Amino acid sequence: MSNYADSLHHLESYIAARVPVIGMRTVEQQRALRLLREAAGQPRRSSMPFWIYTRATGLRDLRTNSTVIDDRSFVGAMDFAAAQFTSRANATVVFVDPTDLEGDNQMSRHMAELARLADTNMGSVVVITDSPIWSGLQRLGMSIQLDLPEPDEMYAILGRFLGDHRGHIPVEWDESDTRRAAEFLRGVTEAEAVNLMATFAAKGSVLKPDVLGLAQAKDRIFSDLAGLERIPLKAGSYAVGGLTNLREWLGRKHRLMHEDLRGTHLRPPRGVLLVGVPGCGKSLSAKAIAHEWQLPLYRLDMGSIHGKYLGESESRFREALAMADRVAPCILWIDEIEKGLSGRHDTTGVPARVVGHFLFWLQESDSRAFVVATANDVRSLPPELMRKGRFDELFFVDLPDAEDRREIIQLYYRLYLGQEPDPVQMDRLVDLSDGFAGSDIAAALHDVGTEARLSGGTGHLRPAFVLDTFANTVPLSKVHPEQIQEIRAWGLQRAVPAGRSPMPSGPVGGGGPRRILFTGD
CATH class of the missing domain: 3.40.50.300 (P-loop containing nucleotide triphosphate hydrolases)
Structure with a gap:
């Protein structure tokens, strides 16, 4: 059973039992009101009055939406509710997002007194809020948690939206596409989901690629995320060499x-x-x-x-x-x-x-x-x-082997110099980069790319400069050999190798730091 259906079941049970306080916790007011109207619209409750108060519209009849009193203040609505609970049975008054009900204060105690008055004559007070309710008030009744739409409910929401637009614009989605979209939209409200779908429909069609586009569009409605930092991905390649x-x-x-x-x-x-x-x-x-x-x-x-x-x-x-x-x-x-x-x-x-x-x-x-x-x-x-x-x-x-280093060098050579390396030079760079991590190769070729830029382009760059740069780069495996060997000894025995095959766990590259100068072109 979906959360919406489950919430409707509990709400109808509480209304039938005439529970004096029904607290409905949700961030979706309109969805909660639809839930209430569905419960109030049952034929067996046709003789039971339902009123609703919001700050924007004042006090109105829940079923007909007609104005009940001209006074739009919260106090006026409370006074009206008190009069109804005193004079008639089975009255229900709904308060949408009332203020100052979280703690023990004058307003929450006033609402508690109203609930006790309702209890004497089979009345109910329904409070719709996205904040906690003071325990002294909540313990007078029952509570409902209306969560965000689950995938099955979201599927029905999307189905209604697509059904309304079929025949007016091209809609390529089939049931499988709608199911995937419903999964992608988990965590958004019904209104947010409809707004996202409307942005796609506004371009004149709902196409197959829009399913994946929902995941990207959904990301735009979230900001200031607690504990999470949004990492923007720049245009370009994020290719990983090796692994x-x-x-x-x-x-x-x-x-x-x-x-x-x-x-x-x-x-x-x-x-x-x-x-x-x-x-x-x-x-x-x-x-x-x-x-x-x-x-x-x-x-x-x-x-x-x-x-x-x-x-x-x-x-x-x-x-x-x-x-x-x-x-x-x-x-x-x-x-x-x-x-x-x-x-x-x-x-x-x-x-x-x-x-x-x-x-x-x-x-x-x-x-x-x-x-x-x-x-x-x-x-x-x-x-x-x-x-x-x-x-x-x-x-x-692990540290990349020769084939992985070749792939990484080729990747960053294209990125920083905009061309392919010479095959003979590539073989020498692979040998010189023994013991390099991918970041060492990237840093060396970034230096080469910088020098090429300052020299007027790759055509003015000495081939020997590339070899010099690699030869004079001291990788981390040489700076902290004991630490690297300890890490490798652990990982090679306890985890799946990310590369083609694990490298030997012995000393990397042999010898100490090198300082080699290639003078010839």
Whole structure:
């Protein structure tokens, strides 16, 4: 049963039982009013009066929308309700978004007195609000949580919209497209969904590519996200060199990300944990996935999650994950996750509780938020995070081998110099870059591209300068060899290699830092 149908069932039960206070918590006032009108419109309630008060329209009849009194003030509506509850039975008065009902104050106590008065003569007070209600008032009755539309209800909303437009504009969507769109629109209100669909219909058609376009358009309605940083993707390529196994695995997950999984016990892909050597493409992979999958990218900043007050960190973390569910489908990037979840040397218990919330979310959430978490010091992560079933897979990103280095050099040569490298020069660059991470190669070729720009173009660049730049670049594997070897020793035995095959775990490249000058052209 959908949340709407479930809420309608509870509302009708409370009205039939003449519960004195019915609190309806929702951010969708119009959807809540439709729910009330549906309950009030039952033939068996035709003799029961229903009135509704809003600040904009004052007090009106719920069924006919006719004005009841000229006084549009909240106090006037309260006085009218008190008079009705005193003089007649089975009266129901609805208050939409009343103010100052969250705490113990004069207004909430006034509303509680009104509810007690209603109770003496089989009356009901219905409060529609998006804020909590004072416990002293809420305990006089019952509450209903009207959540955002679930996929089945969203499918019906989209079906009605498309049905209204078929015959007027070309509509290419079939049932499968509508189902996918309903999944993509999870986390938005009914009004937001209709507005998004209207923007597509306004261009004169609803086409197949608009299904995926909904995920991108949906992203524009969210701003100021708690704990999440929207990462804009610049126009251009986010290609990742090497990492062949990871890229093939992601290709399969991409297909599943858009599959209709109703009727199965499968859930959408949860995400991937990338561990390994710094600078080898872990963070870039998150951007590349978002770019290739055409999904918005959000970064969960673990530094902004932790607060100084008791329970603040856990609350912020829960809020951030809830927002990730709402903006899905998306890529949720958690960079250097060990810095936020490591419990080493901690005596407060905060990291353990944050880890608990994260594990629960990974296990139970069925939203299409695909997590790309990266870690350098994986040993500080709690072991339960790496258990199968949390993330879909644990990949180890190692230093690139010769073939991967060739691919990375070619990629950045095109990017920074706008041309293909000479085959002979390419072979020498592959040899010189032994022990380089992808970031080392990118930095070296960026320097080459800068020099070419200052020299008047690639035609004025000495070929030997490129070799000099690579030869005089000291990679991280030479600066911190012990740390890199420790990381590699762990990953090569405990994770799936992200590249074609794992490199030997012995010393990288041999020898110490090199200073070689190529003088000839």
